[in-house]
Amino acid sequence: MYKILTLNNISVKGLKRLPQDRYEIASEFTTPDAILLRSFKMHDMEIPDTVAAIGRAGAGVNNIPVDKMTARGVPVFNAPGANANAVKELVVAGLLMAVRNIYPAMQFAGTLEGDDAKISKEVEAGKKNYVGSELPSKTLGVIGLGAIGVRVANAASALGMKVVGYDPKISVQSAWKLSRKVEQAVSLDHLFSQCDCISVHVPLIDATKGLVNAERIAMMPAGGVIVNLARGGICDDDAVLAALDSGHLQSYVIDFPTGQLLQHKKVISFPHLGASTEEAEENCAIMVADQVREYLEDGTIRNSVNFPEAVMPRGSGKRITVANNNVPNMVGQISTILADAGLNIADLLNKSRGDAAYTIIDVDGDVADSVIQSIRDIDGVLSVRLLG
Numbered sequence: 380m381y382k383i384l385t386l387n388n389i390s391v392k393g394l395k396r397l398p399q400d401r402y403e404i405a406s407e408f409t410t411p412d413a414i415l416l417r418s419f420k421m422h423d424m425e426i427p428d429t430v431a432a433i434g435r436a437g438a439g440v441n442n443i444p445v446d447k448m449t450a451r452g453v454p455v456f457n458a459p460g461a462n463a464n465a466v467k468e469l470v471v472a473g474l475l476m477a478v479r480n481i482y483p484a485m486q487f488a489g490t491l492e493g494d495d496a497k498i499s500k501e502v503e504a505g506k507k508n509y510v511g512s513e514l515p516s517k518t519l520g521v522i523g524l525g526a527i528g529v530r531v532a533n534a535a536s537a538l539g540m541k542v543v544g545y546d547p548k549i550s551v552q553s554a555w556k557l558s559r560k561v562e563q564a565v566s567l568d569h570l571f572s573q574c575d576c577i578s579v580h581v582p583l584i585d586a587t588k589g590l591v592n593a594e595r596i597a598m599m600p601a602g603g604v605i606v607n608l609a610r611g612g613i614c615d616d617d618a619v620l621a622a623l624d625s626g627h628l629q630s631y632v633i634d635f636p637t638g639q640l641l642q643h644k645k646v647i648s649f650p651h652l653g654a655s656t657e658e659a660e661e662n663c664a665i666m667v668a669d670q671v672r673e674y675l676e677d678g679t680i681r682n683s684v685n686f687p688e689a690v691m692p693r694g695s696g697k698r699i700t701v702a703n704n705n706v707p708n709m710v711g712q713i714s715t716i717l718a719d720a721g722l723n724i725a726d727l728l729n730k731s732r733g734d735a736a737y738t739i740i741d742v743d744g745d746v747a748d749s750v751i752q753s754i755r756d757i758d759g760v761l762s763v764r765l766l767g
């Protein structure tokens with residue numbers, strides 16, 4: 380039986396992909412084979428040595444010690460694109476809330492009392508304080524044109540906005556999906572200087588910390604809106620708050636509120652709600668449960684953030700999988716050990732990604748524990764698994 384430790388609520392539709400006759404799933408295990416989680420912060424957690432795979436039912440992996448797991452030869456999987464539509468919809472809602480003053484207008488309406496005639500009179504008198512503007516009069520800058528950014532850019536364009544995008548590492552797939560109406564910014568400064576509204580869709584990594592800062596906000600036309608449903612830390616909160624205070628920014632829409640942000644009346648805060656739809660939660664859980672299962676049972680790697688894609692049809696014999704440093708002569712040393720043990724290689728796949736590499740070897744015949752131990756002992760080998 381494989382033991383799956385869950386660190387957050389994972390949609391039942393996803394968990395059902397792990398058959399009960401082969402998988403035990405619980406929120407407490409001391410020796411789990413794999414971990415499924417959403418936003419649980421794993422950085423301070425003692426991760427048991429038995430863990431062979433980690434599945435993030437979502438996109439961002441900044442809550443997982445990915446480098447540590449790479450060094451252990453443990454693939455971390457995520458669910459690219461599975462919650463992108465949900466986030467896109469909340470970005471559109473956030474933009475509309477900002478430019479139409481929806482939240483303060485609702486608060487005003489909520490204060491009205493008296494008979495219908497009095498309420499109607501106060502509605503008509505008060506509405507002038509909440510006059511907004513329309514999206515087609517605005518230019519939206521989208522930073523990060525991945526699964527979410529492309530959808531946001533295309534949706535905003537369909538709503539009549541002029542859209543400018545920036546992503547120096549845009550994938551071919553994203554480029555294919557992006558509307559031809561979306562213009563390319565040659566630099567972040569180029570984007571900030573022409574956009575009334577900006578939406579960020581980049582991962583939180585060293586290169587994106589404080590990407591939206593005081594200098595760049597100052598380049599925006601006055602009365603701008605910034606939407607950050609990506610991660611806290613990508614925007615410099617102090618710079619954003621100063622720009623809201625001075626009136627240079629009209630609104631800041633954030634999915635990761637802090638005490639400081641919550642106190643500001645021009646901040647529209649959501650409680651990390653971007654991916655919280657039934658559809659997104661199911662999509663993410665199904666995708667990641669399938670990927671973890673494929674890895675545990677067949678050593679297949681799909682959508683890992685730290686190891687290469689590795690898919691090889693399963694033969695009838697035993698399968699050995701090896702995660703190792705991407706250095707010369709690893710396959711040679713592994714093959715020699717197998718040959719010395721009299722094992723014939725029926726099929727082999729070797730893939731690399733950056734500093735990490737991964738090998739799948741199907742062999743004819745039984746594999747002794749000593750063979751696996753010899754492979755494990757090769758300098759540069761990170762993890763070895765023998766699959767029946």
Ligand SMILES: NC(=O)c1ccc[n+]([C@@H]2O[C@H](COP(=O)([O-])OP(=O)(O)OC[C@H]3O[C@@H](n4cnc5c(N)ncnc54)[C@H](O)[C@@H]3O)[C@@H](O)[C@H]2O)c1
Nearest residue numbers: 438439523524525526527546548580581582608609653654
């Ligand atoms: N609020 C939520 O609930 C929620 C839900 C899903 C994702 N997210 C966040 O949104 C982020 C993006 O999600 P996604 O699914 O679109 O990911 P993705 O990997 O599909 O896209 C990220 C894009 O950012 C680009 N990028 C990286 N660094 C960049 C930089 N410095 N400048 C410009 N572009 C850069 C990449 O090239 C990539 O195209 C996630 O990492 C996560 O933090 C939040």
Ligand SMILES: O=C(O)CC[C@@H](O)C(=O)O
Nearest residue numbers: 417418437438439462654
């Ligand atoms: O799991 C969630 O609710 C949020 C997920 C989101 O932050 C992501 O990065 O995919």
